[in-house]
Every structure is written in C-alpha cells, then in structure tokens.
Amino acid sequence: MANGTRADLRELFHRGQLTIGISELSKMTGVSPRQLRYWQKKGYIIPKNEDEPGQARIYTMKMVIKAAAMSNLLQTGYTLKAAAAQVDERMRPAQTMYHVLVDRYQGYEVADDGQILVDLGPFDPQPDQELYAKLVGDRVTFELKTVSKTDE
Incomplete structure (x- = not known):
C-alpha cells in the first residue's frame, strides 16, 4: 500500500501558508487600508505578523474571508462589532472541522x-x-x- 503522512495534510491546510498584504486585502474586500488598520486596532482582524512591529501587515486567507464577510454585513446595516461577532459565529463550524481534520488525521x-x-x-x-x-x-x-x- 502507498501511504500519505500527517505532514501532507498539515502542509495542504497550513493556516499561514497563503498570505496577502494590506493593499491586496483592501482591493479584494473594498475596505480601505485605513479602515482595515482600524479593524486591526479593535482586534477584529489580526495580521499574521502582528508580533513583528514595523513590518508590513500580511494576512492569512482566514482573515481575508473574515474581512470580506464583515464588509458585506456592514453594507447590510450591521455595526462593526455586530458584523465581527456574526462572522466569528459563522466561521466556528469551519474552524471546528479544520481542527478535527488536522488533529485526527x-x-x-x-x-x-x-x-x-x-x-x-x-x-x-x-x-x-x-x-x-x-x-x-x-x-x-x-x-x-x-x-x-x-x-x-
């Protein structure tokens, strides 16, 4: 039998593997870089390299999805705080599935x-x-x- 390893899945789904900068995030979501920095200050989005002061912000695909979903909810009348909470709640099942797969595989x-x-x-x-x-x-x-x- 041929075999695949646990590292195969971790490499495929590694959280930080695909990243983009703040200007690309802005273009993808229609949210200005200034607004994205405000969202970061409030803790709603977190750059991958938040522990590296002075470095250009880079975001994982999870944050891209979160920012895009928050932007959509804001356009429908949600407040920023409510939009962030709603997106976090909607993302919980996917995060759970990710952990189940990575932990058990x-x-x-x-x-x-x-x-x-x-x-x-x-x-x-x-x-x-x-x-x-x-x-x-x-x-x-x-x-x-x-x-x-x-x-x-």
Missing part, C-alpha cells in the same frame, strides 16, 4: 484495489484499534482495524 493508505483509506488514528474507546474512513460511492463509511504489534 494520521495519514492515508491506498489499498491494493485503489481504495483510499484515511487513517483517523486510535479509536478512543478501543485504543488497540485504528479508525479509518473511506468513500464508498458518494458516502463516507468507517471501519476499525486492529493495530498489530508490527504497526506500532
């Missing part, structure tokens, strides 16, 4: 029949078994595999 295997088995690590109630997910048609199914002594 151990790698993948390609079985001899070409089926991709996603290793989700030890099955908590039975740590001697690993939980795998696979796609069967359009449906995700799960299976447990006993960890053999040679797999450890």
Whole structure:
C-alpha cells in the first residue's frame, strides 16, 4: 500500500501558508487600508505578523474571508462589532472541522484495489484499534482495524 503522512495534510491546510498584504486585502474586500488598520486596532482582524512591529501587515486567507464577510454585513446595516461577532459565529463550524481534520488525521493508505483509506488514528474507546474512513460511492463509511504489534 502507498501511504500519505500527517505532514501532507498539515502542509495542504497550513493556516499561514497563503498570505496577502494590506493593499491586496483592501482591493479584494473594498475596505480601505485605513479602515482595515482600524479593524486591526479593535482586534477584529489580526495580521499574521502582528508580533513583528514595523513590518508590513500580511494576512492569512482566514482573515481575508473574515474581512470580506464583515464588509458585506456592514453594507447590510450591521455595526462593526455586530458584523465581527456574526462572522466569528459563522466561521466556528469551519474552524471546528479544520481542527478535527488536522488533529485526527494520521495519514492515508491506498489499498491494493485503489481504495483510499484515511487513517483517523486510535479509536478512543478501543485504543488497540485504528479508525479509518473511506468513500464508498458518494458516502463516507468507517471501519476499525486492529493495530498489530508490527504497526506500532
């Protein structure tokens, strides 16, 4: 079987991998750089490099999405504080899913029949078994595999 590693997923979904500067963020969202700096001062958006004073601000895709969504809500009559709170609430499910995937994903295997088995690590109630997910048609199914002594 071919294998993928946990690092594969982390590299693919690494939070800070795709970044843009404040002028690009302004162009993408229609929000002026001055306004974006104000949003940052209020803590509604956070540049990736906030701990590097004097450096040009760079933003992750998460902040791009947040700024764009806040801008849209402001145009519909929300206050800045309410828009930021609404966007944070709407982003919670995606953030939860991100953490579940990154925390549980151990790698993948390609079985001899070409089926991709996603290793989700030890099955908590039975740590001697690993939980795998696979796609069967359009449906995700799960299976447990006993960890053999040679797999450890």
